[in-house]
Amino acid sequence: MATSSQTGLKTSTLWLMAAACGLCAGANYFNQPLIHSIQLHFAVSSAQAQLTVTFAQVSYALGLLLLVPLGDLLKKHIFIPLLMCLAAVGLLISAFAQNIYMLWFGTAMTGLFTIAAQVLIPLSATLVEPKKTGTVIGFLMSGLFIGILLSTSLAGLLSNLFAWNTVYLLSAIILLILTALLRPRLPHTATIQLHYVAMFGTMLELIRSEPRLRIRGGVGAFAFASMSTLFSTMALLLSRSPFYFSDFQIGLIGLTGIVGAVFAQFAGKLADRGYARQLTIFGILVLLSSWIFIYLSQYYVVAFILGFTTINLAISMLHITNMNIIYQLRDDAKSRLNSIYMTLYFIGAASGSALGIFAWNHGGWVMTCMMGIGLALLSGSFAIIDLIKYPKRS
Known part of the structure; x- marks a missing residue:
């Protein structure tokens, strides 16, 4: 685990950043084990339900290309929390979707703004000396990878215990809490x-x-x-x-x-x-x-x-x-x-x-x-x- 003495960042801040990276990345994989439940809930075809995965992938790709570069232009202590809040809104829209089109919109919005993780990671690299870059990146990427791997299992488990949309509601709440905790800890960086x-x-x-x-x-x-x-x-x-x-x-x-x-x-x-x-x-x-x-x-x-x-x-x-x-x-x-x-x-x-x-x-x-x-x-x-x-x- 990285410590403040190793990186110049507080350990608690790194943990919050790693958690945010994991939740943002994992949010785009919630739908994969839920396709059958989504199909039944909205009474749509299998192809329509599977489009949910496509919307998540395409919107995330657009976010990588169109929004991530803004991390060099905008104030990151404002930009990152904004992205996380908008991603949480997308998750809430998905959780309360009344039809498949509303779910598609919520999924696309989530995918577009969960690229917050891809702004957090390069930010961390600017805050430490070069010889510690890999340590911090590795720590945050561990959180990101674990978030992806846990996402499908947790989504399937919560769906079996409660309802298919439970994971969307719960993750939106946690993401907003993380945003509130992380916002005052993000440093002001040059643009x-x-x-x-x-x-x-x-x-x-x-x-x-x-x-x-x-x-x-x-x-x-x-x-x-x-x-x-x-x-x-x-x-x-x-x-x-x-x-x-x-x-x-x-x-x-x-x-x-x-x-x-x-x-x-x-x-x-x-x-x-x-x-x-x-x-x-x-x-x-x-x-x-x-x-x-x-x-x-x-x-x-x-x-x-x-x-x-x-x-x-x-x-x-x-x-x-x-x-x-x-x-x-x-x-x-x-x-x-x-x-x-x-x-x-x-x-x-x-x-x-x-x-x-x-x-x-x-x-x-x-x-x-x-x-x-x-x-x-x-x-x-x-x-x-x-x-x-x-x-x-x-």
């Missing part, structure tokens, strides 16, 4: 004078002038695409013979990924100590080897647990290392760098999900695993380019 439209021109310039941003973006995008291939098909595998697991059981198995989430803070500390190269190499090797277990998952549930745990561990190592490196490229453009990287990361996730479903429909689990391995190899190729081009840099 740059730049027109909103001109900001996108500077982002294109960053892509052109920072080759390591492109390379590390490739490492992250293809690695997350590889994991998304598994995410999009795991329920299809585990819900059929020989397992026949329920949605809640599948969610519980998915919690094994918390091992990787917890490791994120240790990965950050190792990156700070100059082990970014080793983390990159080890992360790629773990990512590739995880698919051996994932392939065997069609026979043994233990193999799936090992594969799911190791692939989350690999993603944790690679993602934290990437962010540690990218945030040190330009001190005056951390939010824009984060926007570019996370947009690439999200494109990888969406592409991996689509490729996973395609592979499953055309070749079952074997082709799904081949797709996942192929994407992992592409991530590894970008990592090799980075290691060759920057042999003496972290």
Whole structure:
């Protein structure tokens, strides 16, 4: 755990920031285990209910591209609480939705403004000395990863105990409480004078002038695409013979990924100590080897647990290392760098999900695993380019 002496930030503030990151990120995954309940509640088709997931993904992507860069232009102690409050409003609209259209609107609003987490993380990097950047990022990313992993299980559990919309109401209340607690603790930071439209021109310039941003973006995008291939098909595998697991059981198995989430803070500390190269190499090797277990998952549930745990561990190592490196490229453009990287990361996730479903429909689990391995190899190729081009840099 990071402490005030290590980072220049109070431990309590870091915990609040990590909790906010986890809740914001997890809010976009509440709908995934609730699709059937949403379909029944609003008496709509399966396709209409599944569009809820699409609205969450698309709106979050738009937020990454259009709102996250504003973190460099606006006062963060005002901007972040505003984003969190608007996200809470979206959750409340979803909780009290009277029809599927109202739920779509609430979901889209939530996805658009939960990018608050992606403004909090680069903010933390500006408040500490460079040698502690990875430690703080790893701590916040642990909170974010745990929030994502817990979100589907908690949503399914609360739906079984109460109603499908309980998780939306409860999370909105908690998010507002977190906002009230975090607002007075956020520091006043410097901003740059730049027109909103001109900001996108500077982002294109960053892509052109920072080759390591492109390379590390490739490492992250293809690695997350590889994991998304598994995410999009795991329920299809585990819900059929020989397992026949329920949605809640599948969610519980998915919690094994918390091992990787917890490791994120240790990965950050190792990156700070100059082990970014080793983390990159080890992360790629773990990512590739995880698919051996994932392939065997069609026979043994233990193999799936090992594969799911190791692939989350690999993603944790690679993602934290990437962010540690990218945030040190330009001190005056951390939010824009984060926007570019996370947009690439999200494109990888969406592409991996689509490729996973395609592979499953055309070749079952074997082709799904081949797709996942192929994407992992592409991530590894970008990592090799980075290691060759920057042999003496972290």
